Amino acid sequence: GAVVSQHPSWVICKSGTSVKIECRSLDFQATTMFWYRQFPKQSLMLMATSNEGSKATYEQGVEKDKFLINHASLTLSTLTVTSAHPEDSSFYICSGELAGSYEQYFGPGTRLTVT
Amino acid sequence: KNQVEQSPQSLIILEGKNCTLQCNYTVSPFSNLRWYKQDTGRGPVSLTIMTFSENTKSNGRYTATLDADTKQSSLHITASQLSDSASYICVVSQGPAGGYNKLIFGAGTRLAVHP
DSSP, X not given: OOXXXXXXXXXXXXXXXXXXXEEEESSSOEEEEXXXXXXXXXXXXXXXXXXXXXXXXXXXXXXXXXXXXXXXXXXXXXXXXXXXXXXXXXXXEEEEEETTTOXXXXXXXXXXXXX | OOEEEEEOSEEEEETTOOEXXXXXXXXXXXXXXXXXXXXXXXXXXXXXXXXXXXXXXXXXXXXXXXXXXXXXXXXXXXXXXXXXXXXEEEEEEEEEETTEEEEEEOOOXXXXXXX
């Protein structure tokens, strides 16, 4: 149980375009979802925390207008990278927190390459 | 400053051998400590979770220890297998604050198991 999926698993887009990444909790309800970014050989860095039905809370240094997060339901959160640049190329990982447990379950990640 | 430090950064061992990975942390307030395994290009998978009162926890060939007084943890892997090659990340959960636990990630130890 407690499976989180991400779609797509990898994406290549051109500079200046936008790309949307979906994060779904398949068998549990996630009142809180988290978005992380991971550069090569580095650990995960929290970008933002989103609660279902409310605005996301962004970490310091993360541009909220560039990384749009929508958490419309208890099983789905989306991250949209707007006007992508090559420096946005990274591995994006989401996690869902099982309500009442404080346990986070991670998705398999999405590899974004901006050319 | 809330930090999680891991050592060594990388480690190479022969198949069948044992190894121990170290984690020191300065995180407050402390909720729990987790060890995750992350295969290249994949999301982290939980190995163990320990609360303040737990000294040791096992999951198959993985055994984690926690000394809350010295704020140190270790992950011992016995009879290593080629499939153990991955990054092992120590994560300390801070909180709860604002209704959820914030995870503080270590940089990870990259383990390579050679035949």
